[in-house]
Amino acid sequence: MKLAKLHSLLADETRLRILHLLLQGPLCVCHFQEVLDAPQVKISKHLAALREHGLATSRRHKNWMIYELAAKPEAAVQLQLKALAQTAQTEAIYQRDLKRLHKVNNKADEIISACCS
Amino acid sequence: MKLAKLHSLLADETRLRILHLLLQGPLCVCHFQEVLDAPQVKISKHLAALREHGLATSRRHKNWMIYELAAKPEAAVQLQLKALAQTAQTEAIYQRDLKRLHKVNNKADEIISACCS
DNA sequence: CATTTATATGCTCCTAAAAGAATATACTTG
DNA sequence: CAAGTATATTCTTTTAGGAGCATATAAATG
Numbered sequence: 001m002k003l004a005k006l007h008s009l010l011a012d013e014t015r016l017r018i019l020h021l022l023l024q025g026p027l028c029v030c031h032f033q034e035v036l037d038a039p040q041v042k043i044s045k046h047l048a049a050l051r052e053h054g055l056a057t058s059r060r061h062k063n064w065m066i067y068e069l070a071a072k073p074e075a076a077v078q079l080q081l082k083a084l085a086q087t088a089q090t091e092a093i094y095q096r097d098l099k100r101l102h103k104v105n106n107k108a109d110e111i112i113s114a115c116c117s
Numbered sequence: 118m119k120l121a122k123l124h125s126l127l128a129d130e131t132r133l134r135i136l137h138l139l140l141q142g143p144l145c146v147c148h149f150q151e152v153l154d155a156p157q158v159k160i161s162k163h164l165a166a167l168r169e170h171g172l173a174t175s176r177r178h179k180n181w182m183i184y185e186l187a188a189k190p191e192a193a194v195q196l197q198l199k200a201l202a203q204t205a206q207t208e209a210i211y212q213r214d215l216k217r218l219h220k221v222n223n224k225a226d227e228i229i230s231a232c233c234s
Numbered sequence: 235c236a237t238t239t240a241t242a243t244g245c246t247c248c249t250a251a252a253a254g255a256a257t258a259t260a261c262t263t264g
Numbered sequence: 265c266a267a268g269t270a271t272a273t274t275c276t277t278t279t280a281g282g283a284g285c286a287t288a289t290a291a292a293t294g
């Protein structure tokens with residue numbers, strides 16, 4: 001993928017937040033909806049964009065779709081994920097998302113364990 | 118600057134090429150026009166965008182405008198410039214730009230030395 | 235097999251941003 | 265101070281992408 005295209009994928013806060021959450025591990029679509037407090041269509045479309053460009057993969061588990069970061073992304077993507085992990089520490093919204101993720105985890109342990117099995 | 122906004126600045130190949138050239142040192146607008154083979158308006162606008170968002174600074178020398186990377190960019194920007202330097206090594210267009218920059222340098226030593234004085 | 239739950243897709247609307255033409259500004263030099 | 269050179273700005277057109285509604289698909293469950 002061309003570098004400019006990669007940046008355009010990263011030029012949307014929702015997708016950045018999704019990627020940042022994925023750095024924590026695999027997640028279901030419903031988790032993103034809840035943590036990001038965004039409608040299902042929006043989440044689904046952004047996940048599709050990440051998947052179609054090789055940043056994430058998805059697999060079905062029962063009738064949940066589980067998304068995770070691509071196992072061996074190209075070098076430029078790896079660099080960007082590192083940068084995201086680092087920069088997210090300094091922006092409040094990403095920290096807020098982490099907190100909300102943990103709450104969701106607690107509320108929905110059964111789904112989480114389903115996700116990761 | 119928000120991370121998504123930063124990426125949107127980097128989501129344009131012309132701006133990426135400009136930034137990559139700036140990693141080599143200060144340059145005049147006319148250099149970008151020649152190396153990138155792009156019209157003056159286009160270059161000028163993209164430089165303005167980089168300047169307005171704190172990635173580059175400009176100063177006048179005679180009637181040339183000399184652009185250079187900001188001295189102390191915010192951390193996220195620094196990370197991105199590093200990533201750019203690295204990723205540009207693997208994309209042909211940035212290497213081509215470097216070659217053309219050196220040709221221009223040879224042809225226009227008087228301007229270059231003016232730029233850097 | 236009908237219904238519910240979870241997710242994806244098609245379509246439309248709307249905004250942002252890129253490109254180019256024309257013009258303006260700033261400085262230099264004769 | 266007139267003319268030339270280098271760069272910036274304004275205005276318009278065009279295009280890409282995000283949002284949301286409606287609908288489709290896929291699996292689970294009674």
